[in-house]
Amino acid sequence: MDEALTITSTPCAEPARSGLGVDALKRDIVDNLICLQARYPEIATPHDWYMALAYAVRDRMMARRVATTYTYVARNAKVACYLSAEFLIGPQLGNNLINLGIESNAHAALQTLGIDLDTLVAIEEEPGLGNGGLGRLAACYLDSLSTLEIPAIGYGIRYEFGIFDQEIRDGWQVEVTDKWLQKGNPWEILRPDVAFYVNFGGRTEQETDAQGHLRVRWIPAYTVKGVACDTPLPGYRVNTCNTLRLWKSEAVESFDLQDFNAGDYYEAVHEKVQSETLSKVLYPNDEPEAGKRLRLAQQYFFVSCSLQDMLRLLELKGESVDRFAHVFTAQLNDTHPSIAVAELMRLLVDEKLLPWDKAWEITRHTLAYTNHTLLPEALETWGLPLFQSLLPRLLEIIYEINRRFLDEVRLRYPGDDARLARMSLIDESGAKRVRMAHLATVGSHAVNGVAALHTQLLEQTVLRDFADLWPERFHNVTNGVTPRRFMALSNPGLAKLLDETVGDGWATDLGLLRKLDAYADDAAFQDRWRSVKRANKERLAANIRSATGIVVDPAALFDIQVKRIHEYKRQHLNALYIIALYLRLRRDPKLAVPPRCFVFGGKAAPGYAMAKLIIRLINGVAEVVNHDPAVNGQLKVVFFPDFNVKNAQFIYPAANLSEQISTAGKEASGTGNMKFMMNGALTIGTLDGANVEIREEVGDENFFLFGLTADDVERVKREGYRPADYVRANEELQGVFDLISSGHFSRGDREMFRPLVDNLLNHDPFLVLADYAAYVARQQDVSAAWQDSRHWTRMSIVNTAHSGKFSSDRAIREYSEQIWDIKPVRIALEQRV
Ligand code: 26Q
Numbered sequence: 001m002d003e004a005l006t007i008t009s010t011p012c013a014e015p016a017r018s019g020l021g022v023d024a025l026k027r028d029i030v031d032n033l034i035c036l037q038a039r040y041p042e043i044a045t046p047h048d049w050y051m052a053l054a055y056a057v058r059d060r061m062m063a064r065r066v067a068t069t070y071t072y073v074a075r076n077a078k079v080a081c082y083l084s085a086e087f088l089i090g091p092q093l094g095n096n097l098i099n100l101g102i103e104s105n106a107h108a109a110l111q112t113l114g115i116d117l118d119t120l121v122a123i124e125e126e127p128g129l130g131n132g133g134l135g136r137l138a139a140c141y142l143d144s145l146s147t148l149e150i151p152a153i154g155y156g157i158r159y160e161f162g163i164f165d166q167e168i169r170d171g172w173q174v175e176v177t178d179k180w181l182q183k184g185n186p187w188e189i190l191r192p193d194v195a196f197y198v199n200f201g202g203r204t205e206q207e208t209d210a211q212g213h214l215r216v217r218w219i220p221a222y223t224v225k226g227v228a229c230d231t232p233l234p235g236y237r238v239n240t241c242n243t244l245r246l247w248k249s250e251a252v253e254s255f256d257l258q259d260f261n262a263g264d265y266y267e268a269v270h271e272k273v274q275s276e277t278l279s280k281v282l283y284p285n286d287e288p289e290a291g292k293r294l295r296l297a298q299q300y301f302f303v304s305c306s307l308q309d310m311l312r313l314l315e316l317k318g319e320s321v322d323r324f325a326h327v328f329t330a331q332l333n334d335t336h337p338s339i340a341v342a343e344l345m346r347l348l349v350d351e352k353l354l355p356w357d358k359a360w361e362i363t364r365h366t367l368a369y370t371n372h373t374l375l376p377e378a379l380e381t382w383g384l385p386l387f388q389s390l391l392p393r394l395l396e397i398i399y400e401i402n403r404r405f406l407d408e409v410r411l412r413y414p415g416d417d418a419r420l421a422r423m424s425l426i427d428e429s430g431a432k433r434v435r436m437a438h439l440a441t442v443g444s445h446a447v448n449g450v451a452a453l454h455t456q457l458l459e460q461t462v463l464r465d466f467a468d469l470w471p472e473r474f475h476n477v478t479n480g481v482t483p484r485r486f487m488a489l490s491n492p493g494l495a496k497l498l499d500e501t502v503g504d505g506w507a508t509d510l511g512l513l514r515k516l517d518a519y520a521d522d523a524a525f526q527d528r529w530r531s532v533k534r535a536n537k538e539r540l541a542a543n544i545r546s547a548t549g550i551v552v553d554p555a556a557l558f559d560i561q562v563k564r565i566h567e568y569k570r571q572h573l574n575a576l577y578i579i580a581l582y583l584r585l586r587r588d589p590k591l592a593v594p595p596r597c598f599v600f601g602g603k604a605a606p607g608y609a610m611a612k613l614i615i616r617l618i619n620g621v622a623e624v625v626n627h628d629p630a631v632n633g634q635l636k637v638v639f640f641p642d643f644n645v646k647n648a649q650f651i652y653p654a655a656n657l658s659e660q661i662s663t664a665g666k667e668a669s670g671t672g673n674m675k676f677m678m679n680g681a682l683t684i685g686t687l688d689g690a691n692v693e694i695r696e697e698v699g700d701e702n703f704f705l706f707g708l709t710a711d712d713v714e715r716v717k718r719e720g721y722r723p724a725d726y727v728r729a730n731e732e733l734q735g736v737f738d739l740i741s742s743g744h745f746s747r748g749d750r751e752m753f754r755p756l757v758d759n760l761l762n763h764d765p766f767l768v769l770a771d772y773a774a775y776v777a778r779q780q781d782v783s784a785a786w787q788d789s790r791h792w793t794r795m796s797i798v799n800t801a802h803s804g805k806f807s808s809d810r811a812i813r814e815y816s817e818q819i820w821d822i823k824p825v826r827i828a829l830e831q832r833v
Contacts, residue, residue, distance in 0.1 A: 190248075
């Protein structure tokens with residue numbers, strides 16, 4: 001006890017809460033331990049130390065955050081608002097230490113206290129506020145926005161339960177509720193003063209105001225309050241600290257309950273519970289039953305709060321409403337926030353009393369829409385009855401937008417009724433539905449796809465009529481990922497080697513990696529490169545062992561496919577190949593197969609039976625292959641449970657081979673492909689999404705390409721695809737199916753995989769079998785290439801060297817110039833506080 005108090009009072013010249021030196025950090029960590037955790041060092045748990053450190057780090061961001069907000073207001077800076085239903089930001093401690101540049105000081109401070117920094121970093125729960133790529137993209141973009149000193153706010157939902165945790169039991173996925181907030185979240189700052197009301201249900205009435213204008217009044221059935229929860233996001237080695245503002249739903253105060261529910265106490269309590277339900281849980285994607293009322297309510301809730309907040313900030317800046325689009329630009333991350341088109345109109349017309357045309361000009365000028373999918377089943381639409389009952393006023397506004405829009409189409413294409421029906425915001429082909437992608441496109445000044453091929457297909461298919469009408473509105477912005485989290489933080493060994501080889505500027509100027517080309521054949525450099533990879537593989541091997549009990553050899557080729565489980569991503573294509581290899585080894589145990597370790601990871605939507613069956617197949621194959629003496633340890637198969645941002649950080653750096661094998665034309669971009677490439681993995685992949693551009697950057701000789709092109713896929717389908725023919729023509733593939741059907745991978749159960757086998761043989765909507773032979777052939781090339789270690793290492797170096805394009809900094813610069821018309825604002829710390 002005495003000793004602890006001595007530590008606290010160690011004299012230190014640096015100011016409390018902001019000093020970045022070792023002594024200041026040490027003093028403040030111990031202070032926090034006592035003042036915030038009510039613990040002294042001798043009895044503190046690792047979690048106590050984690051909280052004490054996290055608060056010390058958070059304190060060091062606050063002066064930056066305050067200076068950032070102050071500067072934006074004082075300078076009247078334009079702000080980019082990124083509206084997204086998902087932000088997969090990952091654990092914050094390690095990233096914040098890196099961005100603030102205090103990682104080694106924090107390490108040293110803790111060391112003097114006998115505490116290991118890595119242990120504390122590993123304690124942080126994953127904030128799983130997203131499903132996959134789209135949510136992680138939003139997080140990478142926020143990191144780049146802060147790092148590039150661009151004024152920005154991320155707006156979304158503070159889900160109490162994020163994406164479920166995945167456990168594997170008997171080879172099956174089991175969903176376990178996520179409890180990320182259970183032990184408290186040191187990064188979020190609740191802002192009860194920043195709260196807005198959001199209406200639902202009820203009806204509308206027309207009335208004439210004092211000036212004789214016709215006005216609409218929405219009389220809601222109930223109202224929910226949204227309260228801001230802020231997470232500060234510091235840029236890398238700059239003073240900018242932008243905010244992620246997530247809305248938490250609460251019941252409105254009890255006076256409202258008395259007003260509206262006099263006498264019905266239980267009904268009032270029920271409403272309170274319902275209100276709090278709004279931000280409770282994140283919906284998984286790929287759910288067949290996604291037409292959920294609560295999901296639409298969530299979207300409207302966060303969009304309305306965010307737009308109201310922007311109007312409040314506008315006032316704070318002393319600007320008038322007609323300046324809205326000059327002060328804000330808002331990016332819609334897919335259609336999930338696309339109700340913003342109608343809500344901004346409602347706020348401007350009904351609340352701010354602007355004329356329709358003026359409001360429409362502002363709305364269109366402010367909003368821009370990013371599309372992330374072409375899959376018809378993934379394009380959002382809402383049934384009219386649901387929409388009408390939940391958001392009656394917004395539906396009226398959508399009808400009016402549609403009426404005016406269709407007039408424009410009629411003028412441009414007289415007599416083309418088919419086109420009118422195709423383009424309408426309302427799909428009237430069956431039960432009527434609102435088409436959210438059409439609403440987003442009509443209400444935006446810019447629409448973009450997320451990779452060159454995807455944008456091209458977008459313009460030719462899903463939004464073809466719109467691209468014809470407004471070609472100038474369409475852009476491509478190929479996705480990017482942040483090298484701070486996915487290289488500097490995840491791969492410290494590589495980071496150190498890069499610092500020494502190309503200089504320490506690469507993390508913000510990824511093009512500098514091109515300097516590595518000069519070392520690609522340098523034997524000494526190659527040795528260092530391989531030893532970094534080897535250490536990363538040992539780290540992953542240790543994690544695999546503790547998560548699954550499976551022992552893998554770090555010398556093996558690490559062949560990794562991590563991403564959400566979906567038929568179009570074709571994890572089963574990979575599994576079929578593994579089974580074929582296994583069959584070869586069983587037939588000829590003396591066969592020399594270069595040792596390979598196949599690693600899979602990813603979650604399946606809880607209601608997506610086929611995806612869950614694919615997980616079961618992978619685990620069934622693992623169970624057999626990993627134990628069969630005929631395999632002799634040459635093949636290992638691992639399903640790494642609960643793939644998320646946190647464990648991604650030791651998976652990408654350990655890869656030798658990156659599996660990007662989606663059916664061409666189906667993966668909008670992919671971003672995992674970029675994370676693997678940066679970390680020196682070679683790609684085996686189709687011409688899909690950003691793979692196309694990865695191959696362009698790295699050259700065909702450094703990429704294992706296979707399979708049909710997007711055009712081939714459409715042609716094969718048009719001409720009548722018969723998957724069973726491919727099996728009949730391929731004896732080995734026939735053997736693979738026979739083995740699966742025999743129950744070999746399902747503990748004798750011949751029925752278990754029948755739906756999967758039937759689907760592949762009779763339907764195969766994603767052309768797994770059409771691409772099978774080409775995939776297997778290319779995998780043989782991979783095995784051959786792996787045998788030549790010098791050549792493989794050369795290709796690995798060249799992949800990292802040519803990954804510069806895929807920095808999210810490049811993507812954000814493109815959005816800033818082409819779409820947002822926004823400029824950086826330098827933040828000076830001295831200016832304030
Ligand atoms: C929609 C309605 C109801 C419930 C859930 C959803 C929902 C939620 C999330 C639908 C889709 C998503 C996520 C989609 C996604 O992650 N798409 C991926 O976006 C990446 C970033 O652009 C791309 O790289 C991937 O290719 C794309 O699949």
